[in-house]
Amino acid sequence: MIVVNEVTKEFGTRTLFDSVSVKFSPGNRYGLTGPNGAGKSTFMKILTGEIEPTNRGTIDRPRKVGVLQQDRFAYDNERIIDTVIMGNATLWNAFKERDALCEMAEPSEVQMNRLCDLETVIADENGYTAEFDAGAILRGIGIPDEQHENLMSTLPTDYKFRVLLAQALFGDPLALLLDEPTNHLDLESIHWLEDFLQIYEGTLVVISHDRHFLNSVCTHIADIDYDTIITYPGGYDDMVEQKMQARQTVETGNKDKAKKVAQLREFVARFAAGQRSSQVQSRKKEMMRLAPQELKRSNIQRPFIRFEQEKPIGREILQVKGLTKKFDDNVIFKDARFDIERGDKVAIIGRNGAGKTTLLRCLIGEIEPDAGDIKWGDSGTWSYYPQDSHSQIKPGCTALEWLMQYMVEEGNQVVRGLLGRMLFSGDESLKATEALSGGEAARLLMARMMMQKNPILIFDEPTNHLDLEAVSALAEGLSTFPGTVFVVSHDRDLISNVATRILSFTQEEGLIDFHGTYDEYLQNHKFKEFATEGRRR
Ligand SMILES: Nc1ncnc2c1ncn2[C@@H]1O[C@H](COP(=O)(O)OP(=O)(O)OP(=O)(O)O)[C@@H](O)[C@H]1O
Ligand SMILES: [Mg+2]
Structure with missing residues (x-):
């Protein structure tokens, strides 16, 4: 179980999450959704502990959480089996340190003591069966024994992804956190992943923009809606439907109210000058009470993408x-x-x-x-x-500056207009390029x-x-x-x-x-x- 309690996250003046409390229970598979830039990756990083909330909100998580690494090429010079074992960083570091100490010709007393400590750590982390355990996961995801000692660079990209998933699964994590795992996967691999996740028994939280994938994998959707997170039972389509229904209820309610208010207004107008002043007063009060409920802004925005060509060319x-x-x-x-x-x-x-x-x-x-x-x-x-x-996109400048360097002639206004159409309005265009989300x-x-x-x-x-x-x-x-x-x-x-x-x-x-x-x-x-x-x- 992962329990998030009153977590707030701000970047400068922008509040991504305002006192969010949400629970992720074992056996459920949660899709974390929201438009680009809503804060999905940021929230995931708060769940993994990679970044801290801005306030004193807390996160309770199981001791072992499996996290999918994003960079598929980061381990190219490592052996496949080692890459999996690295999923347990404490164990891996202990192995490395122990090997270095063992290679020393004449270790000091202090170093000998350290060696003993390390053996304890390794035993605690099930280090003596690590290769065996890692091998079993690799076999399970379709990588045969004879390849386990090969370098990661020998694998095609989709199999590299599988190894990274094995890394996340190493040590039987009680929760599994995956940020956009389907990117770069072909349809066959996506199917494989869907089947694979459907039998995972811990708590799964997965970010994806793939509607089909979310529908097939998720038992719940945790949707980031402005600065809160609302959990809905079912897949992505169920969530959209429930959201629409809630909106419709409010809309219909508002229509009824508007009708009543019109009738009351007519009464007030007709009798305002007359003797029925107490009735007019009560009608006025009633009108105030019927103020329409504010419709929540929709958190869904669509960029305006149009490509033109300067001048047509030959056939x-x-x-x-x-x-x-x-x-x-x-x-x-x-x-x-x-x-x-x-x-x-x-x-x-x-x-x-x-x-x-x-x-x-x-x-x-x-x-x-x-x-x-x-x-x-x-x-x-x-x-x-x-x-x-x-x-x-090179780091170290704002989105506006980055784009301006390619558009010297067009000038600031044109660039701002274009950025606006691509959903970088106002201060958004002053965002640092290294902070941009994937979609941004x-x-x-x-x-x-x-x-x-x-x-x-x-x-x-x-x-x-x-x-x-x-x-x-x-x-x-x-x-x-x-x-x-x-x-x-x-x-x-x-x-x-x-x-x-x-x-x-x-x-x-x-x-x-x-x-x-x-x-x-x-x-x-x-x-x-x-x-x-x-x-x-
Ligand atoms: N270190 C930072 N400093 C300032 N702003 C940041 C920082 N990190 C992220 N942001 C901003 O916070 C917002 C949320 O970013 P995040 O990467 O969590 O979005 P996301 O929901 O994962 O989007 P996507 O679907 O595009 O991956 C974005 O507007 C991003 O520009
Ligand atoms: Mg993201």
Whole structure:
């Protein structure tokens, strides 16, 4: 059980949480929701203990809490099995210190004593069965014994994620805290994670912007609504419904009241000057009593995403012939051939590790293909939105300053207007770039793309971190854009709404170049992997 008691968190003048009390009980699986920037990650960090509340509010948590690390590449030089054991930091540090002491030629008396203490710590933390325990978790998540000693760098990204999950699970934590675990996962891995979490018996708190995922995993939703957290039973859709109903009740109540008030007002107006003054007085009082209940502001906001192109360009955008790329023996694509024309909206799809990012990076010249021709049309300039979007925004300045450096000519007002449309209004635009939440960073990067007005837009998984409103705003922005779009995505809603062309990495037929929408593609290519996608979304 995690018990949060009267916790307040402020950043400068902004209050994210005002005296929030909430309980997370064992056996329940809570989705922590709220729009971008609502404070989900901040609240999660308060739960893990990484940051402190601003006031004296308290958090009671079980002794062992499993936390999912965000950086999938942080452990690349470690062995897989060690990465899992690092989930217990006390144990891991004790191991390290002990090994260092053991290697000393002539340890001092003090050091010998320390060695004894360390052995006690290791025993207390079940250190003697650590490798065995870690091995069992790894097996459970689909990594066979013969790989356990390999380096993390040998694993594809989705399996790195699994190891990090194993790290969080190491030592049987009574609570598991996951911040956006589905980002970067393909649909198959998301299914796997859903099944996996459904049998977790401790207290689960998970942040996600994926409605389908939340509906399938969660027994409760803890929704951040302005500075409070309200818990609803059920999945995401149930929460939305309950919220709507509450709103409707208030709205209907207000309508009835307005009717009554109108009648009373008429009476008062008619008799105000007459003898019925006591009746008029009581009617006036009644009118005051019937003041409409204030409707809560909705915490949902949608950015306004529109891309324009400065000047139209020729019809031929890109010609690719014989494109081949291998990493050692692993053939990513071979002899790929496709032509892209002005106005095409190309979705690049396929499972994790299939080569989607590699294809984009070959196209824009960031990596060299092994063979083949890539020919861009004249003046085909592009804006590129890379997968690790956050790292594009340098720390140490405000959002406004960051954007201004790319928009020297446009001037302050235009930039402010643009920021406003992307939901950085007023002081929000003065936020430090290193403090931006995932979704805020994504919006800021998109603001720059909107300003650049290039005729070609290239996105690598733009919907990671974005809330549902922002995803549909992006879909709108991309489908109304008169230029050409390349987008790598696992988001079926986005692909369905935007794509007119599909480049699909498949195991059966390699890279398929399909002319048509995603739904048409699904009808034509009923592979197993896509059948699952269809069922899911
Ligand atoms: N150290 C900080 N200093 C100032 N402001 C901060 C700091 N950390 C976070 N914030 C602000 O607090 C708000 C909440 O941030 P947080 O990262 O918790 O949001 P989130 O709900 O996780 O959003 P997302 O869905 O985009 O991940 C944001 O507006 C963010 O800019
Ligand atoms: Mg976050």
